[in-house]
Amino acid sequence: MTSLEKQQRGLLALIKHRTVDTDDAWLRQIAGSKQVDMLAEIALWWRLYQINEQCRYTARLLRRLGRYAEMVKAFFEGNVTSPYVEKLSRDFLTGLSVHPDPLLAAVSTFELACLEMPVSAKRWRIVWDREPARVMLALDQEAEIPPAEADCHYVMQVGADVPGSAVCTRYAFSWADQPAR
Amino acid sequence: MASVMGNTLTEASPALATTYEGYDSVLCARIAELVDFLELAPDGMSRTDGTTHEVRPEVMDEVAIVAPPLNLIAHGVGLSIGSFDNWNEGYLRLLDQLFERFSLRWHSEHLGYTTVAGENIGTMLPLPRTDECLDLVCERVRRLQDRYRVPFLLEHVIQLLPDVPESYSNAGFLNAITARTGCGLILDAYNLECDRHNQGLDVTAFLNELNMTPVRELHVAGGTQHRGFQLDIHSGPTSETTLTLALDIIARAPNLSVVTFEFLKEAIPALGHDGICQELARVRKAISQ
Numbered sequence: 001m002t003s004l005e006k007q008q009r010g011l012l013a014l015i016k017h018r019t020v021d022t023d024d025a026w027l028r029q030i031a032g033s034k035q036v037d038m039l040a041e042i043a044l045w046w047r048l049y050q051i052n053e054q055c056r057y058t059a060r061l062l063r064r065l066g067r068y069a070e071m072v073k074a075f076f077e078g079n080v081t082s083p084y085v086e087k088l089s090r091d092f093l094t095g096l097s098v099h100p101d102p103l104l105a106a107v108s109t110f111e112l113a114c115l116e117m118p119v120s121a122k123r124w125r126i127v128w129d130r131e132p133a134r135v136m137l138a139l140d141q142e143a144e145i146p147p148a149e150a151d152c153h154y155v156m157q158v159g160a161d162v163p164g165s166a167v168c169t170r171y172a173f174s175w176a177d178q179p180a181r
Numbered sequence: 182m183a184s185v186m187g188n189t190l191t192e193a194s195p196a197l198a199t200t201y202e203g204y205d206s207v208l209c210a211r212i213a214e215l216v217d218f219l220e221l222a223p224d225g226m227s228r229t230d231g232t233t234h235e236v237r238p239e240v241m242d243e244v245a246i247v248a249p250p251l252n253l254i255a256h257g258v259g260l261s262i263g264s265f266d267n268w269n270e271g272y273l274r275l276l277d278q279l280f281e282r283f284s285l286r287w288h289s290e291h292l293g294y295t296t297v298a299g300e301n302i303g304t305m306l307p308l309p310r311t312d313e314c315l316d317l318v319c320e321r322v323r324r325l326q327d328r329y330r331v332p333f334l335l336e337h338v339i340q341l342l343p344d345v346p347e348s349y350s351n352a353g354f355l356n357a358i359t360a361r362t363g364c365g366l367i368l369d370a371y372n373l374e375c376d377r378h379n380q381g382l383d384v385t386a387f388l389n390e391l392n393m394t395p396v397r398e399l400h401v402a403g404g405t406q407h408r409g410f411q412l413d414i415h416s417g418p419t420s421e422t423t424l425t426l427a428l429d430i431i432a433r434a435p436n437l438s439v440v441t442f443e444f445l446k447e448a449i450p451a452l453g454h455d456g457i458c459q460e461l462a463r464v465r466k467a468i469s470q
Binding site: 002003004005007008009011012015016025026029030033034035036038039040041042043044046047049076080081082083084086087088119 | 228229230259261264265266269271294295296297298299300301302303304306309311313314317341342343345346407408409410412447
């Protein structure tokens with residue numbers, strides 16, 4: 001490994017708060033410095049900004065949950081993030097689309113589908129625990145998000161081949177009967 | 182002092198340029214009335230799915246309306262010319278498309294890196310000023326010069342971290358690159374002020390040591406301080422101190438032909454169209470004295 005590779009890999013690790021196991025005296029000198037902290041803060045600040053611009057609804061929901069900065073930070077530091085904002089955003093949403101919180105999973109999957117639909121023939125099937133139109137309207141207007149509905153769920157199909165790009169059907173089942181996602 | 186007005190080189194004050202990244206045709210039309218050059222940002226004008234890269238045709242259409250008579254130059258942030266493993270080939274796809282559509286006077290990049298082994302580091306870092314980096318950068322500059330038959334310029338970036346051991350001086354490293362490759366330089370007056378604030382850079386000594394002959398373009402901008410650091414976020418009007426330093430550089434650089442007022446598109450709401458136009462008029466007045 002050249003000294004340049006060692007330094008660049010080391011700085012990447014420092015900025016992303018990963019373990020740096022190095023014999024490089026310069027890297028050891030700057031580890032934990034206020035300069036490295038500043039670089040990490042700048043890097044995170046830009047990711048917060050970019051994801052907020054590209055993933056507006058998911059970002060708003062995460063802010064409501066008080067978890068926006070935490071989730072973006074975890075994503076940035078824990079993944080091989082792309083320099084391209086489009087891919088960065090889609091990777092972020094893809095990660096959240098399997099989140100155990102059903103509302104967060106649904107909103108992020110819906111936003112991912114909207115971003116990918118113009119360039120993808122894929123069809124997305126999204127299960128919601130409350131009426132999606134009311135959720136999106138609430139996020140759009142910064143209003144109160146409706147509560148989960150215990151007696152039903154909604155199955156949304158999204159895709160370029162879907163009439164109107166999206167259709168949603170309400171099923172008055174219990175959650176125990178819900179079809180697998 | 183060489184200047185470019187239209188397509189004609191004249192002995193006068195430097196020409197004026199500013200940044201444009203698209204999707205604001207009203208601003209584009211207004212600034213086109215005030216500048217001689219438009220600095221296009223390939224990265225900011227593009228879209229990608231991660232594998233294919235495209236300059237948005239609608240943004241190129243916006244630019245085509247104002248050029249000519251404006252001269253066009255391209256200034257990138259995404260090439261990552263100093264990454265140990267490779268530069269960003271996707272950025273070159275964008276440049277290819279711009280060169281196919283427009284006649285660019287020159288193109289430029291930052292002397293730094295933004296990716297490591299394909300992973301985004303989230304910011305731009307300067308290169309260690311070592312022989313290893315000198316060899317790497319010069320080889321890549323030559324490839325750019327072979328690929329695009331217009332001048333290529335490098336811009337220094339701000340430095341927050343302490344120097345690595347056995348470094349060239351700031352100016353010495355730039356001198357070595359330009360001597361080996363014949364490439365041009367962009368000096369950024371605001372970046373130099375950041376380095377003075379953050380690193381204690383002796384700007385006068387830097388300018389005294391730097392070979393000013395390759396300096397073709399000068400950037401001015403305004404930024405912000407955060408936690409004691411002066412940061413190169415181009416978010417505000419140019420300060421008087423930056424303008425004063427800019428005038429000193431203009432006086433020293435015999436081939437400097439363009440002064441570019443830079444701002445991030447994210448700063449447009451805060452600066453406002455009127456504010457940007459006022460700033461362009463202010464910079465024009467300052468560099469015309």
